[in-house]
Amino acid sequence: MMADEIKKPDKATIIVHSGDMDKIYSALIISNGALSMGMEASLYFTFWGLQRLQKGGLEKGSLSKMNMMGIGKSMINSRMKKANVASLEHLFKDFKELGGKVIACEMTMEIMGVNKEDLDQDLIDEYGAVGTYIHEARDSKITLFI
Amino acid sequence: MAELKVDVKGETCPVPLVEMRKAVRNASPGEIIEVTGTHPASKKEIPMAVEALGLELLDITEDEGVWKIRIRK
Numbered sequence: 001m002m003a004d005e006i007k008k009p010d011k012a013t014i015i016v017h018s019g020d021m022d023k024i025y026s027a028l029i030i031s032n033g034a035l036s037m038g039m040e041a042s043l044y045f046t047f048w049g050l051q052r053l054q055k056g057g058l059e060k061g062s063l064s065k066m067n068m069m070g071i072g073k074s075m076i077n078s079r080m081k082k083a084n085v086a087s088l089e090h091l092f093k094d095f096k097e098l099g100g101k102v103i104a105c106e107m108t109m110e111i112m113g114v115n116k117e118d119l120d121q122d123l124i125d126e127y128g129a130v131g132t133y134i135h136e137a138r139d140s141k142i143t144l145f146i
Numbered sequence: 147m148a149e150l151k152v153d154v155k156g157e158t159c160p161v162p163l164v165e166m167r168k169a170v171r172n173a174s175p176g177e178i179i180e181v182t183g184t185h186p187a188s189k190k191e192i193p194m195a196v197e198a199l200g201l202e203l204l205d206i207t208e209d210e211g212v213w214k215i216r217i218r219k
Contacts, residue, residue: 027162029159029160032160032163032164033160035164035167036160036163036164036166036167036192036195037195037198037199038198038200040194083158083159084156084158085158086148086158086160091160091193094164094168097168098164098167098168098171115200128147139202
C-alpha cells in the first residue's frame with residue numbers, strides 16, 4: 001500500500017484571537033466536539049487569546065458583550081452554573097486528554113512582552129508563527145477564526 | 147464481556163459527547179459501552195459520532211427523558 005493511501009483523520013484548526021470568556025467557550029466546545037467525533041483538533045492562540053494561556057488566566061476573560069464591569073459576566077456565570085455547563089478548566093482538560101494540540105503565537109509574545117515562564121506550560125504543545133497555522137490549516141476540514 | 151457504563155445525566159453540551167469519546171478510547175475492541183443521559187441534542191449527536199468513529203450502534207432507548215445508547219467498539 002502506498003503511504004499516502006493511509007487515511008489521516010479529518011482535522012479542525014481554530015485561531016483563538018479573542019480572549020473573551022464566551023469566545024474561549026466557543027473555541028473549546030467546538031474543538032472538543034471535533035475530537036469526540038473522531039477528528040484531530042488544534043487551537044492556535046494569538047493576540048488577546050494568548051492572555052488566556054497565562055498562568056491562572058484561563059477564566060479571566062470578560063464577556064464579549066454586556067460585560068458591564070464584570071456584572072454581566074457574573075450573571076452569565078451563574079446561569080451557566082445553573083445549566084451545569086462545564087468550566088473552561090474542565091473543557092481544557094478534556095481537550096488535552098482527547099489529544100488536542102495547543103499552539104502559542106510567538107509574535108504575540110514578543111509584542112505583549114510575554115515570556116514562556118508567564119504561560120501555563122501544561123497547556124501548550126508548541127510555539128509557532130503563521131507558517132505553523134497554515135501548515136495545520138491547509139489539510140483541515142474545518143478552520144475558524146474566533 | 148463487561149459493559150462500560152457512562153452516566154452523563156444532567157450534563158450538557160459538550161460533556162456527553164466527550165465522555166462517550168473518552169469511554170470509547172478506554173474500551174477494548176468488542177466491548178460494549180452504555181451511555182445514559184438527559185441532554186436532548188446528545189441523543190441525536192452521539193449516534194452521529196458513533197457513525198463517524200466507525201463503531202456499532204446497538205440500540206437507543208428512552209424512558210421519561212432519560213435515554214440510553216449502547217455502542218460496541
